[in-house]
Amino acid sequence: MIKMIMHGCNGAMGQVITGLAAEEKNITIVAGIDPQDRKNDSYPVFSSLEECDVPADVIVDFASAKAVDGLLDYSRDHKIPVVVCTTGLSEEQIKKIEETSNHVAVLRSANMSLGVNLLMKLVKEAAEVLAVAGFDIEILEKHHNKKLDAPSGTALALADSINEAMDQEYHYVYDRSQVRKARDRKEIGIQAVRGGTIVGEHDVIFAGKDEVVTFNHTAYSKAIFAQGAVSAAKFLAGKGPGLYTMKDVIES
Ligand SMILES: NC(=O)C1=CN([C@@H]2O[C@H](COP(=O)(O)OP(=O)(O)OC[C@H]3O[C@@H](n4cnc5c(N)ncnc54)[C@H](OP(=O)(O)O)[C@@H]3O)[C@@H](O)[C@H]2O)C=CC1
Ligand SMILES: O=C(O)C1=N[C@H](C(=O)O)C[C@H](O)C1
Secondary structure, three states: OEEEEEEOOOOHHHHHHHHHHHOOOOEEEEEEEOOOOOOOOOOOEEOOHHHOOOOOOEEEEOOOHHHHHHHHHHHHHHOOOEEEOOOOOOHHHHHHHHHHOOOOEEEEOOOOOHHHHHHHHHHHHHHHHHOOOOOEEEEEEEEOOOOOOOOOHHHHHHHHHHHHHOOOOOEEEOOOOOOOOOOOOOEEEEEEEEOOOOOEEEEEEEEEOOEEEEEEEEEOOOHHHHHHHHHHHHHHOOOOOEEEOHHHHHHO
């Protein structure tokens, strides 16, 4: 049985994963971490990782960007593989993830769903044809009114995927409110909408002369992220140091 620590266990994603893990046969949550250590019938909850002395095989993280540095230190010091799903990370934190992966297995993904991970590949292929033909690229993302970071980690990952295929020639534009000139050919515009209970929607728009190609992914429930996270946890438990991605999980 794989023993998992749920980092951010009282949050929206933490609760969905708690429900899902209860039905899983070969993985169980042995401890939860959340600043408000609300009682839980399924496992003990600690207000910080430092207080947690429960042995585990893997940590799954859906918490806060502010908590990611401490999470990586804990994972490295205790040699427990970690699945980092929290978004809104700084460049320094992304570097720290890479550095930590020299010592312990780390998987970071801004989106755990199968559909978005396929989309990463599809937009790359589309860009190789459409961007080269002069189509402009825009990304529009929509999320619920509780989301703290903008643009979404997924929107940035989609832009990075396209930019990788384009030899990093593109730059990202998040706000045109002060701009008084036509858009640059080598920009990817990234816009965020926040409202209500929208689970997560991403449009990648390739706009050319007299034609537009739009790739859309719509999440109808958080269960798709939870399922991906549990699959990633099963994949990562027992793995040696290294930086893994959802591609590794999907292809395993
Ligand atoms: N990769 C993916 O597929 C997905 C990623 N996400 C990302 O996951 C993160 C969490 O999302 P969501 O569950 O909706 O957010 P919530 O705000 O609902 O939950 C986050 C939880 O983490 C807790 N938390 C805050 N600080 C710490 C800490 N130091 N240690 C442990 N727990 C802490 C919060 O407590 P408190 O409320 O007291 O601050 C809260 O209970 C976000 O960054 C989001 O963008 C979300 C969905 C999918
Ligand atoms: O905060 C969310 O809810 C989500 N966050 C992730 C992101 O920032 O891309 C993934 C998903 O879209 C839901």
